[in-house]
Amino acid sequence: MTLPQPRVLAPGDTIGILGGGQLGRMLALAAAKLGLHGHIYAPEPDSPAFDVVRRSTRADYSDEGALDRFARDVDVVTYEFENVPAFAATFLAARVPVLPDPKALAVTQDRFPEKSFVAGLSIPTAQFASVEDFTGLEAAARTLGRPCVLKCRRFGYDGKGQVIIRDGADLAAAWREVGEAPSILETFVPFEREISVIAARSLDGRVECFDVCENEHRNHILKVTRVPARIPPALAGKARAIADKIAVAFDYVGVLAVEMFVVRERGEETVLVNEIAPRVHNSGHWTLDGASVSQFEQHIRAVAGWPLMRPLRHGRIEMTNLIGTEVRDAAKLLIEPGASLHLYGKRSIQPGRKMGHVTRVFREGT
């Protein structure tokens, strides 16, 4: 069967977006800037993205009737999260172009094919092994040594489903911790810093990367992104080249984020790829205020078949997530000179929930 092929949209056309969180919301706002309509599809009734579009569908990702009506109303489908159920992606792709291609979802939804894919491109990663059962875990731990990290293969985010196994730690406890589900064991990487590259690739194959971001996590949740990352220009170039290579290998259309560790090997800094997010990414939120084009606009341009922009940065950047009750600091942030506050319109505050972010742009020389 021939699937519907991507085409160049016209202003007034509609971008369908799977997922109604803050990423879908900011994608819809970027579509509006360009005169495109957004149609949000999400199961949660209080999805914050519903607020910024005229047309939305609240339905389960398995609801064929709703998916079919959605497909008829939109000119292209994209998504804000990587755990789009394969059924929905396949169902929609038979009816309307889905970008980025769902094959990027299939690979990145599971840490084992994801890491294998990266390694297959001769891009360095931590050493890793697939773990199917407890015996497999024992064997892998012997091979990789300790400390090592056991991670669920699927549906892990913000550090959920991960456990570090140190010397003397109980393997059986770790196995219970990940729910005795198919997992991946990786060598523990004593990284100097965590960085990410936000790359966009257009329908005609051009790639534009934003400047390399340096990320600071707290409790496994992104807390602060600083741009540019404090790494030598040559290493930044290497990191961008890796993101470029991954985007090309996927024949990717849209924005993706590649998370990497900066490690020191034999006295030299180098990078290891940790994870790929086939979507706009929290570490790219600074581009809304700190660059001449945002990651959200780049993504919309790409999936609309439009050309990308070369991003220019307005200064040195610091983006801080407002997590849980931190959003109560919003009043203070509203009066901080040069701080740009974004609130996601979420109704209830929950621990660990990303409620908004603030971007600080410092002019060069400051």
Next chain:
Amino acid sequence: MTLPQPRVLAPGDTIGILGGGQLGRMLALAAAKLGLHGHIYAPEPDSPAFDVVRRSTRADYSDEGALDRFARDVDVVTYEFENVPAFAATFLAARVPVLPDPKALAVTQDRFPEKSFVAGLSIPTAQFASVEDFTGLEAAARTLGRPCVLKCRRFGYDGKGQVIIRDGADLAAAWREVGEAPSILETFVPFEREISVIAARSLDGRVECFDVCENEHRNHILKVTRVPARIPPALAGKARAIADKIAVAFDYVGVLAVEMFVVRERGEETVLVNEIAPRVHNSGHWTLDGASVSQFEQHIRAVAGWPLMRPLRHGRIEMTNLIGTEVRDAAKLLIEPGASLHLYGKRSIQPGRKMGHVTRVFREGT
């Protein structure tokens, strides 16, 4: 009767916006950035602002039932245009705070009280006289001399309802041109340039002005805004002080624009106020891409009772309107480095219709 008083909104509250054009659309997008809801009220079924909000009301401004339901759904009402019918403004103000205060509408909807208000603040304007009938026009033309400009007192925009009366021109023809309606006659101002100041005033009375804009009109429609205006710093300071004074005199809450002429008098440049727009203004669109806070966000902050930001400019700016068929150049603009394209989502192209704009930011030193 005591009218509902403005209060400080909380994230999740709703801003009601009268008017569904591009200004209402960009106001709603700014509200979304801050976690506030927008509810658009407009009579035209294809209002572009409807596309970016979940809740909208399509109804006439005289529809009491619709106005009442709208008032119950929102926490504050604001507007994107100065010709809000007095009935709607009064009806709503009895039910929910309306900001800016409708008295600014009453003054600025009619050029005669508007100019009188400005002159009453000892702010220079062109000489002017009210014209009620043809005899009055003859008398006023004798007093002010020629060339002079006859303008409809109400509902004039983009040069509609204006006629220049030069030496030898037929007064009766000019009178027919303005529809024989109450008008204002002004001395013709041989200006060097047209400028505008976009000022915001908060609920607690603080004023923040953006850098002075220089405006170029074609066929009486704004074509290009350049920032900063090419005027001496002292004159820019004077222009900003005038906007500040007008905002204070109105006890204004929100963004207003003051259009001025730069004229040379006895070898010195000075400014004359031409018009006040009690709303966000086309000459402030550059702030979306060229400043640390946009005029739309400042307006939303003000009407929400929140503090304003001190705006920082990202460089030298040029904002160009895409009028009528010019919007067909959008494809070229999408690939111009550093150009940021905004399309308003209007369905049909019409001559003179503002379809979008493009902002070019040039870094200092370029």
